[in-house]
Amino acid sequence: MREILFMGLLLSTSAFASECQITISSSDQMTYDQKTIAIPKSCEKFEVTLSHSGKLPKLVMGHNLVIVKKSDLEFVANDAMAAGPDSGYLKASDSRVLAHTPLIGGGEQGKAILDVKKLNISEDYVFFCTFPGHRAIMQGEILIK
Structure with missing residues (x-):
C-alpha cells in the first residue's frame, strides 16, 4: 500500500484500488451474482475475481x-467449445x-486482469x-464509466 498527497490530504492508494476491482460469485446453479460490471475510466x-461457491468439480x-x-x-464461444475441457474451454492465445x-470448480477462485486502456468507449463489451451450455445464462455487460 502506498500513500499519496492529494489536495493537502494524505491518502492511501488502496482507497482508489477498490474501485478498480470486483468479485463476482458463481454457483452450482449456473449463475453469476451480477449481470453488469462497471469499470471507471480512471x-x-x-x-475481476471469480468465486465459485458450489461443491461440484470443474x-x-x-x-x-x-x-x-x-x-x-x-x-x-464457438472456438472455446471446440477447444474442449483440457484447455479450460478457451482457445489458447485468442487475441x-x-x-x-481460469476454469474453476466448487470452492475455488480465479482472477483476471483487464487492461482498461485497450477498451474503446464506443464498443460494447460482455463477460460470459x-x-x-452456460453462456445462455451466465453472461453480462461491461460498462465503462
Missing part, C-alpha cells in the same frame, strides 16, 4: 469469466479475449462463461 487495470460444473467485445462473443479467469 482505472488503468481492472481486476469438469462437472466449471465456470470461468471471459471478457470480449460483444461483436466477438459468438466466435469466441479476441481481452481478459479471462465458456463452459458448455
